[in-house]
Amino acid sequence: MSEQNFPRLQNDSILRAARGEPVDTVPVWIMRQAGRYLPEFRELRAKHDFFSICQTPTLACEVTLQPIKRFPLDASIIFSDILVIPQAMGLVVEMKPGIGPVLPEPLIDPSHLSKLRIPDVEKDLGYVGAAITLTRHSLQGKVPLIGFTGAPWTLMGYMIQGGGSSTMAQARIWLYKYPEESHKLLQMITDVIVDYLVMQVKAGAQLLQVFESHGDFLNTELFKEYSLKYFKQIRDKVKEKLEILNVPAVPMIAFPKGANLDSIEIFAKEAGYEVIGLDWTIDPIEARKRVGPNITLQGNMDPTALYATTEKVRQRAENMVREFGKGRYIANLGHGVLPDAPIPSVEAFIEGIHSV
Template sequence: MVGCKEFPPLKNDNLLRAARGEQVDRVPVWVMRQAGRYLPEFQEVRAKHDFFEVCRTPELACEVTMQPLRRFDLDASIIFSDILVIPQALGITVEMHKGVGPVLPQPLVTPDDLERLNTTGSIDRLKYVGDAITMMRHMLDGKVPLYGFTGAPWTLMGYMIEGGGSKTMSKAKAWLENYPEASTKLLNLLTDQIVDYLLMQVKAGAQILQVFESSAEHLSKEQYLNIALPYLKRIRDDLHKKFDEEGVTPVPMTLFSKGAMHSLTEQAQTGYDVIGLDWTIDPEEARKLAGPNVTLQGNLDPQDMYKSPEELRELVLTMVRKFGKHRYIANLGHGITPQTPVESMSVLVQAVHDAL
């Protein structure tokens, strides 16, 4: 593992400064799924290689991670990977089906299926992510910071029980109801895996982390506060304990719970440095709920990226001015969608940098 001292010095640290609540030269911007299907050069790589082959091959993962940075003046990169690499490392088959998305052909059906999960050596089986991060830090040559990331426990549990994405999460929610002990056991197991996985990413060179609780939208406020948030807080706390024990310099952490804007105040009290927002909340309301001591990230509706360049620019300028320059990272409120015009990314990035 390459030590951080051997990496090229960072030239643009605006995003890390924003995450820490320090002054910035300009509002930083990056986009969830910025290395993705809206880019023709990404499509070219995918035409030759399976999705998970790209994830597992550091050279390919770095190439697609780099693609948006060649086109746009972004303030961060995010390693190309997938949240479902953790279930894979635990022995669950995950396939990416064209037009469908991820499919897990042998989902968890009853508590007995937890016996199938193999935690021994699971983080070693994810070494390819660490290798890609280390390679990427050198390729970036200090241009911008590099995000590492993970799926969150409830979101991963949902995929593992539903057998893929779900509009209702009915099977996963039935587990919470019918198998409360097994659900707790699974959420604890995933939390432990996530902590070790994030630690490995930081040791490999990740400079900031994001935890994706993308399926928070399926939980009521009460469920979110009881089923999701305690594990999200434990990820943050346990990871900081490990940083301390192993002499690893802590990096900023971002929590993104899509559809849980009802609990922003509680999220802001978890110790995460940055709270990601979806597009359903107004910037001023978000700031009021979250308070002054966390950085906010977001929150343009990905659908707005289909508007005319003039309309899009106005929306972005308004959004950034509402959030203000302090403790703010511009982004979308969820991932960029595959049909988004490439030009919209240029408009977004330029407007963010012009706004203040």
Template sequence: MSEFPQLKNDTIIKAAFGEKTPYVPVWIMRQAGRYLPEFRELRQHHSFFDICETPELACQATLMPLRRFALDAAIIFCDILVIPKALGLNVRMVEGIGPVVDALENPSQIKTKLKLENDIDTELDYVYKAITLARHSLEGSVPLIGFAGSPFTLMSYMIEGQGSKTLSKVKRWLYQHPDECHQLLNLLTERIIQFLVSQVRAGAQLLQIFESNAFHLGPKQFNEFSMIYLNKISISVREKLQNDGLSNVPLILFAKGAHYALEALCDDSIHQYNVIGIDWTIAPEQAKTIANNRVTLQGNLDPCALYANQDDLDYLVEEMVNQFGTNRYIANLGHGIYPDVPWEHVTTFVNAVHKYSKRLNN
């Protein structure tokens, strides 16, 4: 591995491991995105996946928010659907719709449509190159987060073909073809594990798993079709990092809408996640009670709060920080930032997290 610059701000890593920090660290899901004028300018000249697949452009996008805001982490510019792409499915970004996938129409296509012989590390080498480039370009200013989508979220896109309000196609599979669902989830899990470990080898200093579709499942299905695979990912990634002599990086799990499973998500005896991300549908006090200092919590401001005027936003952030406190806490939104948020309000959000958490610590 390349010799990387020494890390100067390790606040988020300390918070992830439950250590005391001088203030609450903050980053934003989708922080390199269309709310930034410079990113919109980049998109005028390059398609979304061209940026993902060109290390220099992905690095450029990764660094954009760090030049505007006092964020405590960078996250590599990429997309969760690079794994379905690596398995041979056509994925394209359609204006007004989002990602569109050449979907699996029936379970037999798991073997006939997917290129299961494809090597993930070969197919996704561009991601690793972008990570290494970004890690050097950050010059140690903040840590770099790598990420992947969860098996169930990836399977959802591979069956639905795009985002869905009901997930009725994939849930039909869960009821009609449970064995084939487990087959697909298992093969995705193995590739996600490999992808995440290789990101650390390339320079990632934290890893986040996005389980974006947890809110479509009830407790029983979440446990059967998501949680067991999420647990396996954390345990296997941790083992492989140790066996390969790589850094013991913090693992973050964000399961949107899974407050019904928060007890299991916070149970550090069954998984190896250090941080559990939560959305805005659960009160901080309730989440803290359930977590009981077993994991660090991350979140959970409603992304729409960034539409509020800046004085109101400042108050909302103060309220959130006061409720979570400054121990075992990483500030974030409860989901990805929306593209029409005024970037100036992001400045207010980030600065308020630092201001009020420093005040609490003094």
């Protein structure tokens, strides 16, 4: 597949860090960097429904570029949501302001698996590809563009709970009560994810991140069986399919949020991702000891630390780089930036990272 005549990349520090090559300054991006903490996003969002923005390439592109215009970030991430997959599989997903995603007809028991359809990814999610291609051109080579997906267990959680949950109890019950059907559902989701990520790379995504936002709810045993297993499949099949299509592979970032150090160590040995994202509970020095020298780490300042004084934010960002070290490291928060995060703190965070 051709490079679609994309503009030449001017800042490749995140790609270098992902590949383990030296960088002058540590690359930084912020999970959820295109979103509600930006007044220009809120202004656009007041005029458009959430999923209409995702489905309209010019709007998705505009929102993706908003943080890039404001801050000296080293990567952009395409504006979309992880819930576009359950939607493409036939479930209704509504985005309720102040609440978040709501799925009014969730999967109650395995008989509901018959409600799901196998989407034609190029057709049903082609709007994400179109947004990626347009954004690659509009970025004019300033920074690389990240594509993303939710991981299978995280998406399964929303499909069963019908929205966010502080316990994921119904979804966890499925794992014990219906293990076979849980694997069947996870496999269906995995197959869609693989085609979806391949489509994103063909469209121009230069890195891919897989968000396991509900990793918190899995102990090491469940993590191996219901998360790691599918992470591996995604990585192997995406690389295999791209090779068959003669499309160059791109670095893959896994974000197993809430995974403990034991799970992270196993993940590093087995999953085959170039980059592992850490949440803010993980100690950088301990994480490096566990994963060894050949994996890039990403993260992990506590998003609520942005509410300290800007001077403290800058210092904390500098200290974080010193702890992780400048090699094989991508700076980020340990989870998404909060909807009312102070913008001067976001600026101080980025400045602190780049100053080391």
